[in-house]
Amino acid sequence: MAVHSRNSVSDETVLFCPSAQPDVGGGVVVGVVGGTPREPRVVYLADPVPVTAELLALAAPVHPTEVFRMAAPCAGAGCQHYDGARCTLIQRIVAGIPAVASTPPPCGLRRRCRWWHEEGAAACTRCPLIVTEQPNPTPTMAQVARPQTS
Amino acid sequence: MRKGWVSMSEPQHTRISLDDVTEAAFNGVLRALEARKIAPEQFPGPILVGIIAWPELSKSERLRGSFGSESAGPVD
Numbered sequence: 001m002a003v004h005s006r007n008s009v010s011d012e013t014v015l016f017c018p019s020a021q022p023d024v025g026g027g028v029v030v031g032v033v034g035g036t037p038r039e040p041r042v043v044y045l046a047d048p049v050p051v052t053a054e055l056l057a058l059a060a061p062v063h064p065t066e067v068f069r070m071a072a073p074c075a076g077a078g079c080q081h082y083d084g085a086r087c088t089l090i091q092r093i094v095a096g097i098p099a100v101a102s103t104p105p106p107c108g109l110r111r112r113c114r115w116w117h118e119e120g121a122a123a124c125t126r127c128p129l130i131v132t133e134q135p136n137p138t139p140t141m142a143q144v145a146r147p148q149t150s
Numbered sequence: 151m152r153k154g155w156v157s158m159s160e161p162q163h164t165r166i167s168l169d170d171v172t173e174a175a176f177n178g179v180l181r182a183l184e185a186r187k188i189a190p191e192q193f194p195g196p197i198l199v200g201i202i203a204w205p206e207l208s209k210s211e212r213l214r215g216s217f218g219s220e221s222a223g224p225v226d
Contacts, residue, residue: 032166032174037185043166043174058175059182066185067178106165135186 015114017079017087019132020072022064027051027072030109033131041100042069042128047108065133074114080147088148090115090123096144099125 020027028048035041049055051070059067076082081089104124110116115123137145166174 029171032171033178033181034174035181037181037187040181040185045171046165046167049168049171055171058172059179062179062182062186066182067175 012112014112015074015117016071016109016112017074018069018071018109018113018115018127019089019130020070021132022051022056022068022070024070024072024075027070028109029055029068030071030107031069033067033069040129040131040134042130044069044105044107046106063133066131069130069132071109071113083148086118087114089145090119092144092148093126093130094119094122096140097126097129100129101125 016028018030028050029045030048031042031044033040034043048071055068056064064070074082074087077084079087081087099122102125104110104116104121105128107113107116107124107127110124113123115127
């Protein structure tokens with residue numbers, strides 16, 4: 001399958017989704033969600049580290065996606081947010097959420113990040129407030145996260 | 151702009167080392183537990199994001215070294 005062949009983690013041209021689930025192959029932890037419950041902010045690791053069971057266990061008793069920001073090779077057509085060419089999720093984030101930083105924060109994933117490649121600094125200045133899974137999103141946030149329907 | 155939602159000020163700490171992950175994760179768990187108690191109408195964010203992954207993807211160990219130190223930091 002063509003999409004699968006593009007997802008080889010050893011392929012430097014493969015772009016990574018910066019908000020992936022922990023069970024995705026080839027995943028890395030790129031940050032830890034800090035801040036406060038009302039103002040979460042991702043603190044980025046100096047360098048991404050591979051997702052391991054030991055690392056995920058640090059998040060117990062909550063879900064790892066509530067604590068860590070993980071990245072993994074973009075699933076392409078296997079993702080509900082991919083429209084065949086681009087990530088519609090980051091498009092909605094940029095369009096619907098104000099930036100929380102004036103400049104892109106230091107990030108070890110950036111050169112392989114799909115969001116950066118598609119939206120540039122506009123994505124990076126919003127990235128710190130994104131938690132992969134979070135209870136109780138506002139209607140606005142829920143709308144942004146909702147996959148587009150054709 | 152919604153109160154409590156966006157702060158244009160820079161966070162004091164934006165990067166941590168691997169040695170600091172355990173402490174950061176512990177604080178993250180506390181934050182997540184507290185976030186679960188917040189009523190939906192009070193919660194300013196953030197986002198529910200999910201992807202459907204390819205189960206055939208290779209193991210994470212293959213990523214070691216694939217990013218390189220030069221990747222750390224903004225790309226201008």
